[in-house]
Amino acid sequence: MRQTDHTAIVLRNAPYKDNDRMLTLLSPTKGRVDALARGCRKPRSPLLNASELFALGDFDFYERGGRMTITSASLIETFYPLRADFDRLAVGTYLLGLCEASAQPGQNCQELFMLLLHTLSRLTFSAQEWKPLLAGFLLHYAAIDGVKPRLNHCITCGKRLAEEEPVYFDLNEGGLSCHGCRQPGQTAVAAAQAKWMRMALRSGASSWVNTPDCYAPYTLLRGFVETRLDRSIRAAAMLPKD
Numbered sequence: 001m002r003q004t005d006h007t008a009i010v011l012r013n014a015p016y017k018d019n020d021r022m023l024t025l026l027s028p029t030k031g032r033v034d035a036l037a038r039g040c041r042k043p044r045s046p047l048l049n050a051s052e053l054f055a056l057g058d059f060d061f062y063e064r065g066g067r068m069t070i071t072s073a074s075l076i077e078t079f080y081p082l083r084a085d086f087d088r089l090a091v092g093t094y095l096l097g098l099c100e101a102s103a104q105p106g107q108n109c110q111e112l113f114m115l116l117l118h119t120l121s122r123l124t125f126s127a128q129e130w131k132p133l134l135a136g137f138l139l140h141y142a143a144i145d146g147v148k149p150r151l152n153h154c155i156t157c158g159k160r161l162a163e164e165e166p167v168y169f170d171l172n173e174g175g176l177s178c179h180g181c182r183q184p185g186q187t188a189v190a191a192a193q194a195k196w197m198r199m200a201l202r203s204g205a206s207s208w209v210n211t212p213d214c215y216a217p218y219t220l221l222r223g224f225v226e227t228r229l230d231r232s233i234r235a236a237a238m239l240p241k242d
């Protein structure tokens with residue numbers, strides 16, 4: 001994809017007045033951008049499709065008094081097939097909510113933008129299971145936010161964890177504990193899951209293809225990520241259960 005200074009993804013849209021929408025966009029170079037899409041709800045508006053959730057496009061803005069208005073948009077991708085699968089749509093919407101919760105205005109969000117773009121593309125256009133996609137997204141999302149989970153050494157005694165030994169995830173500490181240091185409230189993680197998380201953090205989504213669902217502890221990682229947010233993600237309620 002050709003990325004420019006104007007490229008962004010629509011994370012949220014809300015009706016405004018009769019025909020407008022307020023959009024929240026994620027820009028790789030400008031971070032979170034809140035902008036008005038004037039007239040976009042009129043059937044023949046050139047901004048109609050570009051103001052939908054998930055829309056990836058090049059957006060031009062006009063700023064006045066600290067308020068941004070979109071002057072034109074050229075649509076690159078709609079991720080339209082996501083709408084055909086309720087579970088995948090729920091996961092996609094949840095990813096948008098997570099990005100909205102972490103991106104700040106004026107911040108460089110290149111890594112987060114690429115993570116979102118790649119995950120949405122796989123969710124929409126590949127047959128890859130959504131559980132490992134979501135689990136991998138959550139691991140990298142935490143790492144980008146500066147809270148990379150500690151998976152190689154015990155969070156308490158610091159010893160290196162062997163591949164097959166029993167380990168326990170601590171949501172508050174954000175890492176694994178060895179059997180000797182385990183505390184109440186920590187979640188037992190299967191050796192295969194610990195191995196998968198280490199691999200998924202090291203490598204990109206292309207290596208997660210064909211991961212059996214049970215290896216990717218996405219519910220655990222959701223808990224880890226969501227306890228660190230200052231708000232709840234509305235789409236979380238739509239997410240399919242285990």
Ligand SMILES: [Zn+2]
Nearest residue numbers: 154157178181
């Ligand atoms: Zn230990």
